[in-house]
Amino acid sequence: MENLIIEATKSAPSIILNAETRIFVISGESYPENAAKFYKPVIDWINNFFDQQSSEPVTVNITLHYFNSSSSKVLMDIFDILDTAHSNGTPVTVNWRHHAENDTAFECGEEFKEEIEQIDFNIVEFLDEEP
Amino acid sequence: MMDTYTFYQNMKRDGIIFSFTGPTSQSVVESIGELLRRKMELEETKMSVSLKVFSIFVEQMQNVLNYSAETESTKSPGNDELHYGMVTVGKKDGKYFILSGNYIEKQNTARFQSLLDRLLTMSKDELKTLYLEQRRKEPEKSSKGAGLGLIETARKASHLEYVIVEADKDRNFITINAVI
Numbered sequence A: 001m002e003n004l005i006i007e008a009t010k011s012a013p014s015i016i017l018n019a020e021t022r023i024f025v026i027s028g029e030s031y032p033e034n035a036a037k038f039y040k041p042v043i044d045w046i047n048n049f050f051d052q053q054s055s056e057p058v059t060v061n062i063t064l065h066y067f068n069s070s071s072s073k074v075l076m077d078i079f080d081i082l083d084t085a086h087s088n089g090t091p092v093t094v095n096w097r098h099h100a101e102n103d104t105a106f107e108c109g110e111e112f113k114e115e116i117e118q119i120d121f122n123i124v125e126f127l128d129e130e131p
Numbered sequence B: 001m002m003d004t005y006t007f008y009q010n011m012k013r014d015g016i017i018f019s020f021t022g023p024t025s026q027s028v029v030e031s032i033g034e035l036l037r038r039k040m041e042l043e044e045t046k047m048s049v050s051l052k053v054f055s056i057f058v059e060q061m062q063n064v065l066n067y068s069a070e071t072e073s074t075k076s077p078g079n080d081e082l083h084y085g086m087v088t089v090g091k092k093d094g095k096y097f098i099l100s101g102n103y104i105e106k107q108n109t110a111r112f113q114s115l116l117d118r119l120l121t122m123s124k125d126e127l128k129t130l131y132l133e134q135r136r137k138e139p140e141k142s143s144k145g146a147g148l149g150l151i152e153t154a155r156k157a158s159h160l161e162y163v164i165v166e167a168d169k170d171r172n173f174i175t176i177n178a179v180i
Helices: A035-051 A069-087 A103-115 B005-013 B026-042 B047-067 B106-121 B124-136 B148-156
Strands: A004-006 A014-018 A023-030 A058-067 A092-099 A120-126 B016-024 B071-073 B081-092 B095-105 B159-166 B171-179
Touching: A004 A035, A014 A035, A035 A069, A058 A069, A058 A103, A058 B047, A069 A092, A069 A103, A069 B124, A069 B148, A092 A103, A103 A120, A103 B047, A103 B124, B005 B016, B016 B026, B016 B047, B026 B047, B047 B081, B047 B095, B047 B148, B047 B171, B095 B106, B106 B148, B106 B159, B106 B171, B124 B148, B148 B171
Parallel strands: A023 A058, A058 A092, A092 A120
Antiparallel strands: A004 A014, A014 A023, B016 B081, B071 B081, B081 B095, B095 B171, B159 B171
């Protein structure tokens, strides 16, 4: 399966979904004009990925400085897919990374964590500028 | 010729940082948003405050972009319509405010009104519950998922108010003021 790589723009995050290492990375800003449209290939890719028969663990690293309400809806959909995959036997760990001063991103992480049932959801704080 | 000095001075007096009126686009959202962030950075605004201002700015601007009932068709494929409206950001008595205005269809007015009236009476906890609930719902066909953006604006604002005036036969004009 081919990896999915989407380069970041001012209002859309960088996306790197690696089928080999089984590490997914979403980072940057997310307020595209049409979030459902922007994330459609991401959701399709993830769905296809979990259709493959493998139960090796998957790690998802998310660092979003800001995302709008329609991106939030799509992220919820992605977490639901991951949750289902986890209950079907593929362990999924999500690392929700936020800058120490970004309380909003921290709270958003907490709100996703509350809504998720199965996957390991870690909220990780970082201090410097590195994403 | 129109003298803009008085107009400009009045805007300054009202604490307006910028005011946009006209056809909106995603690139306008991005570039004004970037300027707004830089301006707040220069003023050493706390990250939590500047993120709230930025967040409401984006939601309100994209609201105009997606739902304004003042449109102009374009010939380019894919980009079928321009949506008009206005968004103003300012700071008064130490508090940022985002004021937005656009036409809405008369037939959608009741929906906006009942949602906004509901939001105005809700506590932050109730708004959070509603936000999480709406986030999981499939978007209504006609609304393109509107509503979530308004709930988000209500959650981030310390004070929210709105007014709807009758504009013409088919449309009303809605103004929303969100104070951080």
